[in-house]
Amino acid sequence: MELVTGGAGFIGSHLVDSLVSKGLKVRVLDNFSSGRQEFLEHHDGTNNVEIVIADLLDLDAVKSAMKGIETVHHLAANPDIRLGTEITNTDLQQGTIATYNVLEAMRHNNVKRISFASSSAIYGEASVMPTPETYGPVLPISLYGASKLASEALISSWCGTFGGEAWINRFANIVGPRGTHGVIFDFIHKLKKDPNRLEVLGNGLQEKSYMSAEDCVRAMVHLIDNAEEKVSLYNLGTGDTCSVRRIAEIVVEESGLDNVSIEYTGGDRGWAGDVPKTSLDVEYLFSTNFKPKMQSEDAIRYTVKELIKEIGL
């Protein structure tokens, strides 16, 4: 049995699909703060997916959900990076302390394998781009990035102290159907409110690596099967980037709306803690014979189409 924390969420539910398609049984642990029942409803009645509704801050609940688990796929986290600028303890609790509880529950149940969703946000404003896994020192500038780096450190120290195997995956910006946050999601909701005006935070020149959720979970599963260090650590991305300005244009194109004025609030970043440019070096991932099916712009256009269907315009 596999455990997916955050398994009812955006990336988590895609991972559940991927594990089930490999013939595995999956237990989902989710507090449904951003996860949604409907992301998993296609598994209803199949006996492949078991759903436990609990918060990772409830250590007893996590311990009991850990029984009989082979591998933990730890994806639960606060998905809204911007939130850290207003409420400072969300990432500490839903990120760092939640990860501590997952590891403590694993230790109590002798579960030895964990695959973790880390983030390119840990690199902060890296001076080397594309940024490889060997880049240091890593100095995150968002509280979200700090909680991901803290979680990596906890996982690594658990393996070093109590034994176990870990796969740490530093995600690019992941996009796709079922997205519940992020720039594409925001743009479509803005156009839904006002079909004549699209406000873009910052000057639009922010540029980041994107990857489709489907490629992302494929890479996660691929690495568990193909990477065999005690702690395997990989950047997950496509190797290219896309600007926020280009995303805005694609959203407008796909919206079918004719008179949208794209307006920029200015400044080099969307909010305090936003990294203006990220570019992940993914040669290490590619060296394991993994290739993504979509590059950044394809993943974005596909996501825009799917989210317009989901959200409606």
Added chain:
Amino acid sequence: MELVTGGAGFIGSHLVDSLVSKGLKVRVLDNFSSGRQEFLEHHDGTNNVEIVIADLLDLDAVKSAMKGIETVHHLAANPDIRLGTEITNTDLQQGTIATYNVLEAMRHNNVKRISFASSSAIYGEASVMPTPETYGPVLPISLYGASKLASEALISSWCGTFGGEAWINRFANIVGPRGTHGVIFDFIHKLKKDPNRLEVLGNGLQEKSYMSAEDCVRAMVHLIDNAEEKVSLYNLGTGDTCSVRRIAEIVVEESGLDNVSIEYTGGDRGWAGDVPKTSLDVEYLFSTNFKPKMQSEDAIRYTVKELIKEIGL
């Protein structure tokens, strides 16, 4: 006014001495879990040092201790790395969450400068030695190391999100008078109990970088004056190493005892999470025109002499 968390502790009390000798007023915040009143008693009646007894987990107390502070020197932590193998939440609480509270109290009081005692433990079993600050990925193997890396990440993200300046210092093993833990302290206590036998955890070939507490706090103060990045990050050490076997020999030599049998428990490390070999690259520190007064072995012999006086044999 300067704030020193853990200011009644081993390294903290040396830093208080150093700041006072520069003419600064110091507030000490300590819960006296390992700190001692006597380490500061030479400042009694001088009006230079104010002592606040509080735990960093008490956010209100930390906020109130933060009033009127120019620079925070954050040294408080669980000093016993081995403890993490038995009690897993000590480093999370006394390390990571304590640092969060310090930063949150700074934000509330608009305090913008923090100097932090990190550790070479963050590097885990690094594949590059001597290990430079640019080494990555950093994968700590002790829960103590994980809490130090988590604290670095919090500090960096705070500066990136809310503004401020930070000095992150990755300490070698720091030794000196007033030591309250660590290998030299342990060896002397063992000889006090049994003057004929000294048990050494592991095979004695563990080899680490050492630095005297006096050089360490001199380097901390020096970097605040000389390093000017938004987040300055430096290894603090001497550039050489010393083996545990050599430390045992020095302790026996300085003890004056004649019939001590040194016995090794065997294995390449003292306990789970112990890093068998650490060697810090300190060229970056030296490039700021800092030079330590003592190399590793000199610092160890001096410490042995002083701790034998303090502990008695």
